[in-house]
Amino acid sequence: MKLRRLLPLVLLSAAAFAGCSKDESSNSKLEVRLMDGPGDFQRVVLDVQKLEVHLKEENDPEGWKLLPFQAQTINVLEYVNGRSALLVSTDFEPGDLKEIRLLLGPDSYVVGRDGQRYDLKTPSGQTSGVKLKLDKASLQARQTFQLLLDFDVAKSVVERGNWRPGNDKKERYLLKPVIRVVAQDLRASLRGTVTPVAALPQVLAIRSSITVPDTFSTSADAAGAFQLSGLPAGTYRVELFPTTTAPTGQPAYRNIVRSNVSIVNNQTTDLGQIQLN
CATH class of the missing domain: 2.60.40 (Immunoglobulin-like)
Incomplete structure (x- = not known):
C-alpha cells in the first residue's frame, strides 16, 4: 500500500523535473x-x-x-x-x-x-x-x-x-x-600600441564608409596600449592626439592619422606599434 501511494508522487515529480529541464535547456x-x-x-x-x-x-x-x-x-x-x-x-x-x-x-x-x-x-x-x-x-x-x-x-x-x-x-x-x-x-575590435607611452594619446576611430560617419574613442593606457571593441564592420580613419608635450630636448609629439583601416566583423585589427615623435 505504501508503494502504491508513493509511486504516483514519484512519477509526478519526475515529470515536473523533466518539464523544468526542457524549459531551462532552451x-x-x-x-x-x-x-x-x-x-x-x-x-x-x-x-x-x-x-x-x-x-x-x-x-x-x-x-x-x-x-x-x-x-x-x-x-x-x-x-x-x-x-x-x-x-x-x-x-x-x-x-x-x-x-x-x-x-x-x-x-x-x-x-x-x-x-x-x-x-x-x-x-x-x-x-x-x-x-x-x-x-x-x-x-x-x-x-x-x-x-x-x-x-x-x-x-x-x-x-x-x-x-x-x-x-x-x-x-x-x-x-x-x-x-x-x-x-x-558587433564583435570587431581595433588595437595597437604607441611610443613614447608618455604621450598618452586619445584615439579616435572614425567610420568613413557611411554617409554620416560614426566616431568611437578611447585613450592609450600607461603601457601605451589601446583597444576599441564592439565596432561595426567598415572602413575607418584612425586619429591619435597626444595629450602631453615632450620633455625639453626630445622630439615633439605628433598627431598621427591612419586612413583606410579595414575593420572586419568577428576579427581584431592590429595597427601594431605607432611612433608619435
Missing part, C-alpha cells in the same frame, strides 16, 4: 556590460540603482522586466582600452528586446583635474530612467547575447555655462547620459 543567457569613452576627469562615478529591459511594443507599460543587478556606484573611467564592467549575467527566455533602461540614484559625481568632487545632477535619470532603444536585439535559444553600453564621458558630463569658481560645487556639472548600445553581433 533559455538564452543575457549579459550587460559597461565601457567608457575618455573624459577630462580623474573619476566619473555613476550611481546605478536598477537595470530593466523592455520586451513588448513601445509605450506598453507592462513590457518592462527588472534584471538581477546589484545597485552600485561605478567609476566608468576604469573601463577603457577594451575593459568592461559586467553588470548582469543571467538566464533569459529567447525573444526580442526593445529597450534597456538605467535608473540612476542621487550619488553620481565627478572628480575634476583639480582634485575636487562635483556632484552630478541627473533629474531625468532619477525619475523615468535613461532609456536606450535597441535595434535588432533578438535572443536565440541556447545562445549568449551581450549588450555593451558604451558611455561617452566627454558628451555626457556638461558644465553649466554660468558657473564660476567659488560657486556651489554641486551646481557645476549636469549629467546628460550619451550611451551607445552595441549588440552581440
Whole structure:
C-alpha cells in the first residue's frame, strides 16, 4: 500500500523535473556590460540603482522586466582600452528586446583635474530612467547575447555655462547620459600600441564608409596600449592626439592619422606599434 501511494508522487515529480529541464535547456543567457569613452576627469562615478529591459511594443507599460543587478556606484573611467564592467549575467527566455533602461540614484559625481568632487545632477535619470532603444536585439535559444553600453564621458558630463569658481560645487556639472548600445553581433575590435607611452594619446576611430560617419574613442593606457571593441564592420580613419608635450630636448609629439583601416566583423585589427615623435 505504501508503494502504491508513493509511486504516483514519484512519477509526478519526475515529470515536473523533466518539464523544468526542457524549459531551462532552451533559455538564452543575457549579459550587460559597461565601457567608457575618455573624459577630462580623474573619476566619473555613476550611481546605478536598477537595470530593466523592455520586451513588448513601445509605450506598453507592462513590457518592462527588472534584471538581477546589484545597485552600485561605478567609476566608468576604469573601463577603457577594451575593459568592461559586467553588470548582469543571467538566464533569459529567447525573444526580442526593445529597450534597456538605467535608473540612476542621487550619488553620481565627478572628480575634476583639480582634485575636487562635483556632484552630478541627473533629474531625468532619477525619475523615468535613461532609456536606450535597441535595434535588432533578438535572443536565440541556447545562445549568449551581450549588450555593451558604451558611455561617452566627454558628451555626457556638461558644465553649466554660468558657473564660476567659488560657486556651489554641486551646481557645476549636469549629467546628460550619451550611451551607445552595441549588440552581440558587433564583435570587431581595433588595437595597437604607441611610443613614447608618455604621450598618452586619445584615439579616435572614425567610420568613413557611411554617409554620416560614426566616431568611437578611447585613450592609450600607461603601457601605451589601446583597444576599441564592439565596432561595426567598415572602413575607418584612425586619429591619435597626444595629450602631453615632450620633455625639453626630445622630439615633439605628433598627431598621427591612419586612413583606410579595414575593420572586419568577428576579427581584431592590429595597427601594431605607432611612433608619435
